[in-house]
Amino acid sequence: MKRAMLSMVAAVLAGGVVACSPEPPQQDKASPEAAGDWTRPPVIQRVERAGSALVASGLAEPDARVVLRSDGGGAFAASADASGRFEIRLPAPAEHLLLRPETQVGQDTAPSPDRLLILAAGQGPIVVLRPGGPTRRLDAAPVLGAVDSDGRMRLASGRAPGLAQIEVRSGGETVQVDPDAQGRWSVMLAPHDGPDQIQVAGRDFNWPGEPGSPAGGLAVERIGSGWRVAWTGPGGARQATWLPDLGAP
Template identity: 75%
Template sequence: MKRAILSLVAAALAGVATACSPAPPEQDKTGPQAAGDWTRPPVIQRVDRTGSTLVVSGVAQADGRVVLRSDDGAAFAASADSRGRFEIRLPAPAARLLLRPETQVGQDTAPSPDQLLILAGGQGPVVVLRPGGATRRLDAAPALGAVDSDGRMRLASGRVAQGTDRVEVRSDGETVQVAPDAAGGWSVMLAPHGGPDQIQVDGRDFVWPGEAPASAGLSVERLESGWRVRWPGPAGASQSTWLPDPAGP
């Protein structure tokens, strides 16, 4: 995990003198898969709650079968249409649920590098986790949506209104101006800190509580300022993610 986040640092800093800009978002290719013998893994774009049902939607390999697998062996599946669009309905969990998406086409299986985490039965944060990368929130979130950490580096990320020119991020005595992408998404590397640490984004103060304690598997803590998660990555690595609460009324 350290190597993954450090690689992300190099990519984020390449060619940038005074500010860090987010990596370009993944293209939403909704047409049939281009010629080739590879299968496109699913990209989860939305999770909506309707009563006691969650609807997970996104895009994957055209006409492929999309499966969401949990650690307890449960699986939820649906077929993508000719444009790759899919919708999977599942019962809202009583508490938390971690799902791993994959696409199946014949004998081929294409697992996604992402994991879908649903907290508080879909009434808490709903996020897409990516090892070594920025967490993507699908729920209502403040300008600072997440802080990911591997114990050495921290990656802050979030979303602001489309058309925003700059996001100002202050942490540990440093101020960084970040240029959001076309959708308002942004990310920036922060210096390591033992925590707690005050992070200011566009004038709002957040207090990062520090890394989640070590855990063999998924651990979730409800804190006064948000949610703190320790989740498993590839090859036995793990990553800590803090999800700030939206602003109160």
């Protein structure tokens, strides 16, 4: 049975706007010492432009093969070094590109539940989508980097380097949240019908609401001052993600 991903995260929380402790960065979870005998999925930490190409880099099993697969069957791969660091060079896509990272060690394959999304041929946002969790922006983004939703709950997140605490306002509720050591923060917001204004650290953002189409697969649209993406995670659960522009009002 398909389940609403963010609703599962919020099942133990009371109604209203509830602050969440910032989730530790994935690279901390994937340090080489943490693997034990298990094959870890790779962690994408950066995507940078190199001429007409893009270079995705991150951390995986030492000496493992790291693969980024598209739904269309294309794949890009490289080997991690002895410390687990890897770089995968791929041509800048013609349009939008959604990739599934995986690690291969011998006969073992460890697919990641996350998805790497590159919008507008690399000219738009570049993000790591996380089922049931906050989207991680790899491009330049405002203090509110993303709003993830599943039709029931909303999860706002972003980065606020240098701020010890930020204030988030939505739907008449106000909450204080403490960013982590990397400046990342996330907070669960109450459900809201239609568009909503979300204020983060004194700056207003106009969330456009849920996408109207329940169709499967990847759906990307330019709406207001940002991008709205609908995608399908493991198990077939649908999640929508809004990515405000750096200069979004």
